[in-house]
Structure formats: C-alpha cells, structure tokens
Amino acid sequence: MRDPYTVLGVPKSADSAAVKSAYRKLAKKYHPDQNPDDPRAKERFSEVSAAYELLGDSDKRKAFDRGEIDADGNPTMAGFNPFGGGPRGRAQGGPNPGFDDLFAQFGGGRPGGSGPGAAGFSGGINTEDLLKSMFGGAGPGMGAGMGGGMHPGMGAGMGSGRHQAGASSRSARPAKGADVQASVKVSLEEVLSADKVAISLPGSGTVRIALPKGVTDGQTIRLKGKGKASPQPGGTPGDGMVTITFAAHPDIKAEGATLIRDVPITLDEAVLGARIEVPTLDGTVALNVPKNAPSGRMMRLKERGLPTASGKRGDFLVRLLIRLPEEGDGALEALMRRWRSDGRYTVR
Numbered sequence: 136m137r138d139p140y141t142v143l144g145v146p147k148s149a150d151s152a153a154v155k156s157a158y159r160k161l162a163k164k165y166h167p168d169q170n171p172d173d174p175r176a177k178e179r180f181s182e183v184s185a186a187y188e189l190l191g192d193s194d195k196r197k198a199f200d201r202g203e204i205d206a207d208g209n210p211t212m213a214g215f216n217p218f219g220g221g222p223r224g225r226a227q228g229g230p231n232p233g234f235d236d237l238f239a240q241f242g243g244g245r246p247g248g249s250g251p252g253a254a255g256f257s258g259g260i261n262t263e264d265l266l267k268s269m270f271g272g273a274g275p276g277m278g279a280g281m282g283g284g285m286h287p288g289m290g291a292g293m294g295s296g297r298h299q300a301g302a303s304s305r306s307a308r309p310a311k312g313a314d315v316q317a318s319v320k321v322s323l324e325e326v327l328s329a330d331k332v333a334i335s336l337p338g339s340g341t342v343r344i345a346l347p348k349g350v351t352d353g354q355t356i357r358l359k360g361k362g363k364a365s366p367q368p369g370g371t372p373g374d375g376m377v378t379i380t381f382a383a384h385p386d387i388k389a390e391g392a393t394l395i396r397d398v399p400i401t402l403d404e405a406v407l408g409a410r411i412e413v414p415t416l417d418g419t420v421a422l423n424v425p426k427n428a429p430s431g432r433m434m435r436l437k438e439r440g441l442p443t444a445s446g447k448r449g450d451f452l453v454r455l456l457i458r459l460p461e462e463g464d465g466a467l468e469a470l471m472r473r474w475r476s477d478g479r480y481t482v483r
C-alpha cells in the first residue's frame with residue numbers, strides 16, 4: 136500500500152480528529168454502494184480503509200512513524216543495527232536493543248547476558264529462524280567466512296542476502312495492459328430505457344453494455360478488462376475507457392437529468408387557459424395551461440426527465456410559446472386595432 140498519510144491526504148502532524156475526518160470524507164466518496172459501476176472506486180475504498188486502520192490506531196500509527204512497521208502493518212528491519220549505533224542501537228561495544236530483541240524473540244535470552252539462552256547462542260535459540268528473520272528467509276548453508284561464534288556457513292551468503300533485509304516478501308505484480316479509449320453517441324430514449332448499446336473498442340471489437348444509472352452527457356465509464364493485453368505473462372489486461380455523449384434530439388434538450396421542450400400554444404389557449412397534450416420521452420402527458428399564461432412560461436412535469444444515480448428521475452420542463460396564425464386573421468387584427476386605440480394595456 137502507498138504511504139497512508141498520502142492515501143488519506145493528511146500531513147504527518149495531523150491529529151486523530153483530522154485523520155478520522157479525512158477518512159470519513161473519502162470513504163463516503165468511494166463507497167461501493169455509491170459507485171456500483173466503477174471498480175476503481177472499490178479499490179480506492181479498500182486503500183482508504185486500510186490506511187485508516189493503521190493511522191486510526193494510535194499504537195500502530197506510532198509504530199509506523201518510528202519505522203517499526205510498514206504501510207501494510209508488517210514488521211520491518213528499520214533501525215536494526217547488530218553492531219551498535221544507529222537509531223535503535225547504543226554506543227559500539229555496548230548492549231544493542233535491536234540485535235538483542237531478535238534473540239529474545241526466538242530464545243528468551245540475550246547473547247552475553249543472563250537468563251536462559253544468554254551465552255553462545257544457546258538456551259533454545261533457533262538459529263535457522265533467526266537467520267530467516269534477519270535475511271529474508273536465508274538459512275544454514277549461507278557460506279563460510281563470517282568468523283567464529285556465528286552459525287557455520289553464514290558469512291559467504293551475507294552478500295547475496297543483504298539486499299533482502301527490510302524488503303517486502305511479496306513479489307512484484309506483472310504489468311497491467313494499457314487502457315484503450317473509445318466514444319459512443321446515445322439517444323435520450325436509450326438513456327431513459329437503460330437498454331444495452333453497442334460500443335466499438337479497439338482490439339476488442341463491438342461489445343454491448345448497459346448504460347449506468349444517472350449517466351451524464353460527456354461522462355467516461357470504465358469497462359474492466361476490455362483494454363490491451365498485458366505485456367507480461369500472467370498480467371491483467373487494461374480497461375476500456377468509454378466517453379458517453381448524448382445525441383441531439385429534434386424537440387427536447389437535456390440539462391443534466393432535466394429535460395426541456397418548447398410547446399406552442401394558440402392565443403386563445405394562452406388567454407382563456409386550456410388542457411393540452413405534451414409528448415415526452417415515455418408517452419404523452421396532459422398539461423393544464425392556466426389563464427393569461429405568458430409566452431415563455433415554464434410548466435413542470437415532475438419526474439418525467441432522465442434517471443439519476445439515486446434511482447429517481449429528473450423533471451420535464453415545458454416552455455409555453457404563443458404562436459399566432461401564419462396566414463393572419465381579419466377578426467383578430469380588427470380586435471387588436473381597437474385595443475390599440477383604446478389603450479387597453481401596456482407591457483413596457
């Protein structure tokens with residue numbers, strides 16, 4: 136795991152309250168229930184949880200800060216110096232807590248001291264286990280030349296085993312394949328119905344996927360494992376990164392989950408009020424136009440828009456536009472002339 140402070144985005148000086156606050160914010164953001172179609176969010180959630188498990192525990196955090204455990208909570212060799220000096224040692228020639236403690240773990244005593252197993256590496260000390268702990272699994276037969284008093288054959292292997300001290304026992308993961316980019320244009324009807332749409336991916340051909348709930352115009356979704364193959368045996372393929380764009384609708388405009396449609400009405404419908412029918416993406420809906428409705432007035436049809444991530448739907452807005460007869464009307468013109476001469480009303 137990466138450095139837990141980096142994962143949570145807090146400095147090393149942050150108190151426990153700041154660490155908890157950062158964890159709660161990130162856990163809410165990346166919780167799998169909030170991101171059902173984003174596998175990377177699940178990975179981030181696990182990483183954030185692991186980081187807080189370490190930093191949220193005062194004892195583990197102190198041990199990590201001292202270098203005694205790594206970011207995964209595993210013991211490290213940080214500060215160990217069997218020859219004295221260093222962050223955990225003492226003056227050369229004196230007792231060395233780091234070296235002595237290793238003996239204490241396996242034999243219950245310290246070399247050169249009192250108690251069981253105190254002298255000569257005896258008294259129950261398992262030297263094979265000790266060597267494994269010190270040099271990443273190397274045991275007897277490491278080679279000769281270390282000097283007297285040590286385990287036979289230990290010295291010659293020191294060069295090959297030295298680089299393993301403090302290193303992670305886990306092998307490096309094979310490289311992941313490269314991601315591929317693609318885009319697809321979908322209709323508003325397809326977004327609403329959540330039908331599967333065909334997507335052409337480089338190297339994978341055409342695949343059909345269901346659009347996630349609450350997808351928005353311009354959103355990029357991840358198709359796990361649909362990218363290029365790994366360059367190494369046993370590696371995982373990359374992902375397909377698909378950008379979703381909404382195709383233009385002849386009558387309806389989308390703004391997020393809200394849909395907007397201009398609907399023409401006659402002058403008498405605007406003055407006297409009327410009941411009209413409005414076509415939506417999923418059927419025709421009756422709408423009551425109030426008396427004296429001005430041109431441009433917005434009427435709302437609740438939850439007739441596009442789906443949202445929460446499962447609800449946005450609204451459908453109807454913009455009323457008064458339209459006069461294109462061929463003209465003599466009676467209407469006579470009425471308007473009388474209104475003008477009488478000065479019935481003004482709007483400016």
